[in-house]
Amino acid sequence: MKTHKLAILFSAVLACGLAQAAPSSNVAWTVETHSLVKKGDAAIGQEIEGVETEDVNACTDCHGEGGAEPDRDKHPVLAGQVAAYTFKQLKDYKDDKRDNRRMNEAVERLSDEQLAALAVWYAQQPPAAVEVDEEDKVSEETLRLVFRGDKKRLLQPCASCHGARGQGAIIDVPAIAGQNVKYFVETMKDYAGEKRTNDIYSRMRIIAKALTRDEINELAVYYARLGNEQAGGGTKKASAN
Ligand code: HEC
Ligand code: HEC
Known part of the structure; x- marks a missing residue:
């Protein structure tokens, strides 16, 4: 009986340990x-x-x-x-x-x-223009998050990883300029709520958790507009050909 209990305890500890040790991605x-x-x-x-x-x-x-x-x-x-x-x-x-x-x-x-x-x-495909509501405002405070971060919340500027134009960087830092606003907001909520956990070292989960909903919405709008400016003024390109 005693050994049985111990075995259960042991396997529970082991399972816990394994869950914690599971890498966020298998890609090396x-x-x-x-x-x-x-x-x-x-x-x-x-x-x-x-x-x-x-x-x-x-x-x-x-x-x-x-x-x-x-x-x-x-x-x-x-x-x-x-x-x-x-x-x-x-x-x-x-x-x-x-x-x-x-x-x-x-x-x-x-x-x-x-x-x-x-x-x-x-x-290799040219980036598309995305829909952004013209009414949506991006505050000075949010712009500061992009280029300067926020020391109080230990937030690094987005641009330090994603690039000054939101174009992404080596090795696997994504371009976020020109991203669909709804998807951007959704995936940031998923990082914050631990629904998306494939970011190595929790880099984005930590950041998303520190942001408010309003900041996330404004960041999505800022980056969508930035992409549209780079794609040539908001004309829709449905496909590469
Ligand atoms: C320390 C570097 C770093 C900083 C700082 C950073 N990011 Fe990221 N970001 C990443 C990496 C790496 C990924 C991809 C993670 C993965 O594999 O899921 C990512 C992913 C994302 C995604 C998901 C993109 C997609 O196509 O699904 C969004 C949106 C995003 N970041 C927005 C931001 C915003 C907004 C900020 C600033 C508030 C920021 N990031 C700051 C490194 C960073
Ligand atoms: C039924 C609709 C559907 C189909 C079919 C589909 N996708 Fe997706 N795809 C999605 C949705 C929704 C997401 C966002 C899911 C999430 O939040 O994880 C996504 C996410 C992605 C992402 C992640 C993008 C990013 O910025 O992180 C890639 C890459 C992708 N899809 C490529 C593909 C490829 C390649 C195929 C075909 C082999 C495909 N998709 C088929 C709906 C679809």
Whole structure:
């Protein structure tokens, strides 16, 4: 009896330890991973995005051609995204490290080479313009978060990682300029609520938790507008061709 109880206790401790030790992502930026992404074949990526099976929609059904039709619900813009970032997200969905049923199903059958091909294809597409409400204001305080951060809350400026133009950076820091406003807000809420936990070292979870809802909304608007300015004044480009 006693040993039985001990065994239960032991396995509970072990399970706890394992849960804590589980990495937020299986992607490690080894030479092999870098070269896998670098060798991604955009033409193959373009082919795969249109493939539909009996139970899974084509990528284009939700993300548009070239990942450039973002004004659909909470779907992210993929066009012009940093390839290593997109590859990491697709791999995280495949490994169930990032949780979204539709996305987990969409990548289930794809090989790592195919994920790399998709990542390179999207990276090469011109960014799309996104919808932003003209009335939405961005305060001076929020702008300060972008370029100076907030020492009181130990917040690093967004620009220090995501770049001065929100264009992303090596290795897997995403471009956030030009992101769909609704998706931006949703994913920040997911980080804050521990629903999205695939960010290595909790980098974004810590930041998202320190921000208010209003700040998140304004940051989404700021970055969407920044992307539109860079994409050429807000004209809609539905696809790459
Ligand atoms: C049924 C609709 C649907 C289909 C089909 C779909 N996606 Fe998605 N995709 C989404 C949604 C919704 C999200 C955001 C989910 C989340 O919050 O994790 C997403 C997220 C993503 C992301 C993460 C983007 C980011 O900025 O982090 C990538 C990359 C992506 N999809 C690529 C693809 C590819 C490639 C395919 C086809 C193999 C595909 N998607 C098929 C709806 C879809
Ligand atoms: C320490 C570096 C760092 C700082 C500072 C930082 N980020 Fe991030 N951010 C990242 C990384 C790395 C990721 C990707 C994490 C992952 O793999 O999920 C990310 C992801 C994101 C995403 C999700 C993008 C997508 O397509 O799903 C958003 C939105 C975002 N950051 C916004 C911000 C904002 C707004 C700020 C400033 C308040 C900020 N970040 C500050 C490193 C940073």
